[in-house]
Amino acid sequence: MLKVQEIRELIKLVDQSSIDEFVYENEGSKIKMKKNVNSTVTTFQPAAQAAVEAVPAVQTVPVQAAVPIAQVHEIKMETAKEETNKQVETANLHKITSPMVGTFYASPTPEADSYVKAGTKVSKDSIVCIVEAMKLFNEIEAEVNGEIVEILVKNGQLVEYGQPLFLVKPE
Structure with missing residues (x-):
């Protein structure tokens, strides 16, 4: 006790x-x-x-509240509105997902520039990244014609099967 x-x-x-x-x-x-x-x-x-x-x-x-309760409610309401707006915006975007479990690499070598950045125009067969699985480096293609809006993962990050990697605004 x-x-x-x-x-x-x-x-x-x-x-x-x-x-x-x-x-x-x-x-x-x-x-x-x-x-x-x-x-x-x-x-x-x-x-x-x-x-x-x-x-x-x-x-x-x-407990002394660091932020007045009224402000906490305002912050929660603002983030809810932002999430709703983000969902509406992303509903029209194509998600490029990882076809396997592995490590995400944004460039072909550590010294090279990234394949794509936000704002880069891509075609269906454009390589956007590499996912390494079991010492095999798999090039991932864009799958659609459009513009990269957002990169959802960081270089060197582990990714899961089906995990979104990029958001693309289709043309």
């Missing part, structure tokens, strides 16, 4: 961290802490009623 001082230390650690919820269970005892923008709530459930009498009550610890 945790001592009161240990519980206080846990509260401080959760308060200072970026996690929103913390649960600790041991020998039938359970401590659950949830953190909101404006408060930290802590509950303690001991294994037996006798343990409740031995442990003083744990209090709610207020």
Whole structure:
């Protein structure tokens, strides 16, 4: 069973961290802490009623919000609008996806320039990148005529099968 001082230390650690919820269970005892923008709530459930009498009550610890709640709502609303606009914009774009699991390379050699950049015009057979899988370097073609709008992965990044690599505005 945790001592009161240990519980206080846990509260401080959760308060200072970026996690929103913390649960600790041991020998039938359970401590659950949830953190909101404006408060930290802590509950303690001991294994037996006798343990409740031995442990003083744990209090709610207020947290000073770094940003006023009204501003947080405004930020959330703005990001939701941006995401909606981005979805509408990307709905008309073609996604060039990785045909395999491997490592993404933007250029044929480390010293060479990238195959494409944002704004580059491509044709169906234009090579846009290389995906290396099992020491084989596979050239990936654009698949459509158009303009590269965005590169979604970084050079040297591991990519999954079907993961979008580029957004292309078709012509």
